[in-house]
Amino acid sequence: MATPATERGTRVPPERIGYLADGPGRAAETALARLLDAGLVRVSRDGLVSAVHQGSYDTTTPVEVCILTGLSRPVRFDAVVRNAAKSKEMRDLHDRLRAEGLTRRARPRLGVWWIFLVIGGVLALASLTEPWLLIGTVGFLGSAWWTYGAKPLTRVGRAALEDASTSDRVIAVALEGFRGKVSGRPVGDLFDLPQSVVKTLPRKRKRRGTGGGTASGSAGCGSGCGSSSCGSSCSSGGSSCGGGCGGGGGGD
Numbered sequence: 001m002a003t004p005a006t007e008r009g010t011r012v013p014p015e016r017i018g019y020l021a022d023g024p025g026r027a028a029e030t031a032l033a034r035l036l037d038a039g040l041v042r043v044s045r046d047g048l049v050s051a052v053h054q055g056s057y058d059t060t061t062p063v064e065v066c067i068l069t070g071l072s073r074p075v076r077f078d079a080v081v082r083n084a085a086k087s088k089e090m091r092d093l094h095d096r097l098r099a100e101g102l103t104r105r106a107r108p109r110l111g112v113w114w115i116f117l118v119i120g121g122v123l124a125l126a127s128l129t130e131p132w133l134l135i136g137t138v139g140f141l142g143s144a145w146w147t148y149g150a151k152p153l154t155r156v157g158r159a160a161l162e163d164a165s166t167s168d169r170v171i172a173v174a175l176e177g178f179r180g181k182v183s184g185r186p187v188g189d190l191f192d193l194p195q196s197v198v199k200t201l202p203r204k205r206k207r208r209g210t211g212g213g214t215a216s217g218s219a220g221c222g223s224g225c226g227s228s229s230c231g232s233s234c235s236s237g238g239s240s241c242g243g244g245c246g247g248g249g250g251g252d
Contacts, residue, residue: 013060016097017160017164019094019097020102020153020157022177024094025202026173027085028081029201031064035059036191040053047078047196049071051068063084066090097157120141121141123137169187169191177201
């Protein structure tokens with residue numbers, strides 16, 4: 001399975017691409033897609049996910065282990081995704097992406113940012129004859145930069161998304177979700193999933209600046225670059241990804 005490279009030459013696995021594209025929920029979908037792709041889990045026609053073999057061999061990430069751990073009995077498709085998205089393992093993934101410089105704390109853009117910029121520019125010109133105004137120039141330009149805001153993805157994170165291609169069906173889930181489409185074909189069809197099962201997941205969030213099967217120019221992360229709020233854990237005796245953190249259906 002190909003994984004895209006960032007500008008720094010590192011390799012970004014599909015699960016992380018999913019998080020960069022649309023947050024914890026998409027990363028959970030991607031982890032489930034990888035398990036389906038590897039034949040480690042199956043989905044019944046009525047939407048129940050079950051493990052083909054008990055045990056976590058052939059898993060590649062802690063989130064995948066989390067999902068398999070919760071499949072001691074069949075679990076609804078949407079519940080598997082939702083509970084993996086709220087797990088401790090997903091919060092750890094969030095922290096790793098932040099530590100690796102792929103994401104950062106987002107800041108909303110304030111409407112007054114341009115006022116600070118204009119005042120800073122005026123002071124910068126005035127400081128050519130009155131050097132003491134440089135202090136005010138730095139203050140106002142700094143305020144303009146801060147109030148302009150920041151998107152959750154860094155330059156390296158955006159590069160990882162731009163390099164990702166939907167030619168691989170797992171990465172197709174990472175970029176578009178099970179409810180998305182690639183070249184007009186539903187992504188769920190790539191895994192032979194009935195639409196009645198796929199539509200138990202929340203509707204795919206539309207992203208600007210994408211086209212041709214490649215994520216390009218997207219802000220990424222959706223609303224999910226903050227840490228998950230649920231305290232479940234699949235690796236330390238907490239409630240499992242299959243059964244913890246709620247059990248209702250996803251939105252349509």
